[in-house]
Amino acid sequence: MARKRIIIIGGGFGGVKCARELRQHLRDGDAELILFNKENHLVFSPLLADAVGSSLNIMDVIVPLRQLLPTVECRTEEVLNVDLAKSEIEFESYDGHPRRMGYDHVIVACGNVSNLNVVPGMADHAFPLKTVGDAAVLRTHVLQQLEKAEVCGDDAKRRWFLSFIVVGGGYSGVESAGEINDLVRGSLRFFKNLKKEDVSVTLIHSRDQLLPEIGEKLRAFAGEKMTEAGVTLRLNARVQLATGEGVGIADEFIRGGTIVCTIGSTIAPVINRMDTPKARARLLTDSDMRLQGSRNAWAIGDCANIINAHDGEPSPGTGQFAERQGRQCAQNILRVLNGEPTRPFSFKVLGQLCSIGGHNAVAEMFGFRLSGFVAWFAWRGVYLFKLPSWSRRFQVGFDWAFLLVFPRDLSHLKTDVTNRVSHAHFEPGDYIIRQGEQPANFFVIEKGEVEVVRASPEKPDGEVVAVISAGNFFGEQALLSNQPRTASVRARTPVEVVVLGRNVFTTVSQSLAPLRLALTKSMTRRSASFWTQRPEAMQALRSFQLEDFIEPTPQPLIPTTATLGDVTRIFAAHKPDFFYVVSTGDRLEGVVTLTDIIRAQSGEHTDATVVTQIMTQNPTTILATDSVMVAASSFREYAYKTLPVVADAQSRRIVGYISARRLMASVLEKLGAR
Known part of the structure; x- marks a missing residue:
């Protein structure tokens, strides 16, 4: 048999299982196996919530692909397109230039990517939980909120710092809410100024019960136990907007300093570019997982619409289905190479497990239903032995045993938050900057209007003195003078702004002549106008209606x-x-x-x-x-x-x-x- 080249796109559960199965049955002389994945590790995503809650070391939820697949060529370049007609892939090489590579078989297993834009403002103000980077950033943020609340002298602001909102009542949302609740409430004893009454963890779900994937009794048990642990459940509620102050549902606004969004995903860019049939943003496959109309292209995992021959239903995007698809896809490719007929994908679900916090879990396994500590112990045991290497099993098992006796780790790395460019969404009445605070950001309005509010001895509650609309900017004067803000700015309508941190603003304004000129004109116009130079003119204005x-x-x-x-x-x-x-x-x-x-x-x-x-x-x-x-x-x-x-x-x-x-x-x- 001539040496074949088999390319796998994606290093998740399905892609890794497919690569291991192929390598187990194909000698190096028979086939060249190449796996493309933007990260050099497999993320064990069911444990991301544990990493957020400090019940696991962040490094324990990943496994380096090169160590996991020592006989597979692992590459971190991004695959840009799959040319099915020419049996080639296009990828961005190390030097930034696109290059092409031919294949005999290609397996697309790249999954989906987060898309928080399903709700206005969510992408600007919420934390996703899809990657290990997401988990690390969210964990750091939660611990920073505790530190800020500890030294905050304003009771309302302290409660806002300690208010956490989780959107989505599926596995990720329930596990995230449970872990954050355990971390925050379990750490209060190390802070002298924080009380349990200050903490609020709210889980918002659009259906009438959590965890629609499991049985009704277990769903009810999960909701009951989470409520007992202090998590507030808002069921039959859809989040309609998110701002820096919280989220809006129907006619109510829920304030919170932290928003975690576990809903919203979209098709990966490479999938979108492929010229092949799709349904609901997933690649359509034949029963054996080959792309429809193709002889040597296959798809598995979240990105594929695979009908399960066991029950005739589309396969859900869970880890156990991805692993089984990866194994059977590899076996079908081996059958094609040996001239044998392929088999349709068929898999009976072994069970469902979900941790709900407080050493409680719910599980359905082999027809049995478990809940409470027994289910939690079973959940931990199953996932422990599903980890793909013995070294990780020992590390994770030790961490779990350690935390049964000792408190969670509260240390975190604090990063510079001002050197950034980001977007933000504000609803009418939301304050973007406040008078008297130290300057940190420069703002450019993309959509909507803001109003400048200045407080004075005559008007301590403040008066609106200016309106700034889309295409304009604010916040530059305090940054350039390094003085506290002389006025507040709040949203007059729904507003979208681009936020430049101090370092980025300084660098760009010094290097970009048009921006420097615009800033100079703006400061001259705002500080040297007829009105500001003639106090009597200001008095005349105030006398008019x-x-x-x-x-x-x-x-x-x-x-x-x-x-x-x-x-x-x-x-x-x-x-x-x-x-x-x-x-x-x-x-x-x-x-x-x-x-x-x-x-x-x-x-x-x-x-x-x-x-x-x-x-x-x-x-x-x-x-x-x-x-x-x-x-x-x-x-x-x-x-x-x-x-x-x-x-x-x-x-x-x-x-x-x-x-x-x-x-x-x-x-x-x-x-x-x-």
Whole structure:
């Protein structure tokens, strides 16, 4: 038999089991086995929650692939595509350039990847739990929250630090909530200022019971025991948004300093690029696990839609199914190499196990149902012997035995959190920065509006002095001057921002000339305006009421369905040189000016072009309840001549506009009268 090349993409349970089975039956001279995995280790994912809860050393949940598969060529380059027609894979090589490699057989076992974008703000503010890196970061964060709470003098803030929210009531969510609850509550005795009443662990699940994979009685037992341990269960609840302060469900907002999301996954990029049938983001296979329409490409694990011949149902994405698929896929490849017919995948579930914290677990094994400590002991024993090497079994077993007697390890590595670029989501009313705090970040608004709130002896609760909209930035003055924040900034509407840490901001602003110029102009505009240089002008502004300056909305209001031809005729028949574009309920969507019309007429647009393509979308607005100070600062910030006035930030119903010319004239008139 000519030497074959067999490539395995993915180093999870299925890929590793397939590689071990193939190597056991194929000599090195018969086949070249190559396994691609971005990490050089296998992650034993059922134990990630234990690593978060410090009941396991973080290194005990991984096994180096080179030591696990000594006769398999292991590579950490990322596979970019699988060319099924040419029997080649494309991968990103060590130097960043794409390279190709042919194969005789390829097994796709790369699983899925986390996708927290299923809920607005979740990707920005929640911790996933998919990789060992996720577990390490989450563990460090939980322990840092304990340290912050210990020295916090504000009772409400202390409780916020000690509030943990876990989203998802499947295996990962239940195990994570149980472990975090055990870690935090079991560590309180080492902190003199923390009380058990301050701790809150909330598990949110969209169904009426946890763990839908197991029997109803065991589900009920799991919920009962977790409640007894101090975990608050919120069932039949869907998280609709996440912010830096907590999560929103239906008409309620649950505050918490830590959000863990165990729901949300998406197709791996390499799967998305493959030209082969898919269903629900999974590769469609024949009964023997070959990709439909292919003779030498196979798929196993989470990324594949494999029908289990045992019951005719699609195989679930669990570790025991992935391992069995990996073994049988290898056996089918051996049959193909030997000219024998393949066999359909068939597997009877051996059991289900889940730890729920407090040395309790639930289990269904070989038709028996177990719960409590006996189930926990069985759970630990089964997973201990499923670890793929004896060295790991000894390490993990010792850790488990050690923690039955001694407390959990509270040490953690503290990393620099300011040198980063990230995204954040805020809901209306959420504070992004607070007056008086030390500067750490620079913010660029991607979507929405924020308002600047400044407290003073005359107005200790603060007054809104400015509005900043999408495409603009804030937070630069305090960073550049290294002084405490002189005002607070809070979300006026749902807001998406890019967050640059101090180090990144300093590096970029010093190196990028356009940003440096924009910062200089912004600081000059905000600190050296007519209003700030003339205190009497500020006093004049404070004496005015915004309602005295609101002028009627230019008529007619233009619907979003209007065309360029319609809008041109409106401009020809009416005097104003700008009109507002609205949707249902007179909701402001944009503003179109005479300049927009002239530009559109001279460009590639036709009379059939919809007005939304030529207007200024989501323009900066003033609320009818705002002060004249806010209007003046907006004119200063954006150099606008007019600003639309809306009833409120939610409805954005247009009620009129305010003119910079009229406002300035009134101020000058009042100053002249003095």
